[in-house]
Amino acid sequence: MKNMSKTNQISSLENLPLRVGITGGIGSGKTTACKLFEQLGIPVYYADERAKTLMVNDKGMVKKIKLLFGDEAYLPDGNLNRKHIAGLVFQHTDLLEKLNGIVHPAVLKDGEKWHRQQKGVPYTIKESAILFEIGSQGFYDKIVMIYAPKVIRLERAMLRDGLSKEAVEARMAKQMDDEKKKLIADFVLVNDGKKGLEQQVLALHEQLLGMYGFE
Ligand code: ATP
Numbered sequence: 024m025k026n027m028s029k030t031n032q033i034s035s036l037e038n039l040p041l042r043v044g045i046t047g048g049i050g051s052g053k054t055t056a057c058k059l060f061e062q063l064g065i066p067v068y069y070a071d072e073r074a075k076t077l078m079v080n081d082k083g084m085v086k087k088i089k090l091l092f093g094d095e096a097y098l099p100d101g102n103l104n105r106k107h108i109a110g111l112v113f114q115h116t117d118l119l120e121k122l123n124g125i126v127h128p129a130v131l132k133d134g135e136k137w138h139r140q141q142k143g144v145p146y147t148i149k150e151s152a153i154l155f156e157i158g159s160q161g162f163y164d165k166i167v168m169i170y171a172p173k174v175i176r177l178e179r180a181m182l183r184d185g186l187s188k189e190a191v192e193a194r195m196a197k198q199m200d201d202e203k204k205k206l207i208a209d210f211v212l213v214n215d216g217k218k219g220l221e222q223q224v225l226a227l228h229e230q231l232l233g234m235y236g237f238e
Pocket of ligand 1: 048
């Protein structure tokens, strides 16, 4: 085993795959990077997507959300009534905190369950845009930040989501500052369209394998 002192060691002590978290601001390229890791055989848990699924399918969560927002929180087809929820959150800001208090712990628990089911892999990845914002650092052995300059992220998100500059900027304002993220992350991959992301992903993959004696 190499460089063990550099890691949190939580996973290696349990003889489980290493837990790697990938984060970064809107439009930085987290999903793009995760798809590259998937091509290398690494399982990826997409926390945001999973949260959306659980909010609709997890009976316990549905019950709690209905208690908070009423039965109208769900449409007749079972899907989330986002308009109703957004309206109430707009009027009562504490409701957002309460909703997050239901969703975030449940997703972390679900992600942990998923991680424990992954066998025969050196590490797993959890993609989470709000990894630092929700203070979930302790759940990971290593944290990777995908970095791209703000102007590039803005352009990418506007193009991808068909949003206005103001709408993307409003989302950015809710996220932690990139410089702070860089300081906490163990690795930073630069996805500015100049430095090749694929080569950086491959180099990091090899580094992670080496750290845990998988070379
Ligand atoms: P979000 O947090 O908003 O979901 P993200 O960090 O997961 O975003 P991606 O969805 O991977 O970001 O990338 C945002 C957009 O930018 C996508 O349309 C993607 O195809 C594009 N993109 C990502 N990286 C690059 C790149 N190096 N060159 C060109 N386009 C890119």
